[in-house]
Amino acid sequence: RIIDSAWNSxxxxxxxxxxxxxxxxxxxxLSIYDDNLEEKKKIMLDYYFYLTKEYTKTYDVKERSIGYSK
Structure with missing residues (x-):
C-alpha cells in the first residue's frame, strides 16, 4: 500500500x-528429491534472468543505473 501510494503521489x-x-x-x-525440480529450476532461472536483464542496464559514466557503482 505504501509503495502504491508513493508512486501515485x-x-x-x-x-x-x-x-x-x-x-x-x-x-x-529446491530439493533434488522434488518431482518437479527441472520445471522449478527453469521458473527460478527465468525469474532471476528477468531481474538481471542486461539490456536495461547502463554502464556509461554519464548515466546512472541501479546496481552500478563507481
Missing amino acids: ALHLPDEKKLVHYCFFQYEN
Whole structure:
C-alpha cells in the first residue's frame, strides 16, 4: 500500500490506480528429491534472468543505473 501510494503521489494519480506489479516468487528452496525440480529450476532461472536483464542496464559514466557503482 505504501509503495502504491508513493508512486501515485509522485505521478499525481488517484490512489485506485495500480502501477506496481508484485511478483511473489515461490521456489525459495529446491530439493533434488522434488518431482518437479527441472520445471522449478527453469521458473527460478527465468525469474532471476528477468531481474538481471542486461539490456536495461547502463554502464556509461554519464548515466546512472541501479546496481552500478563507481
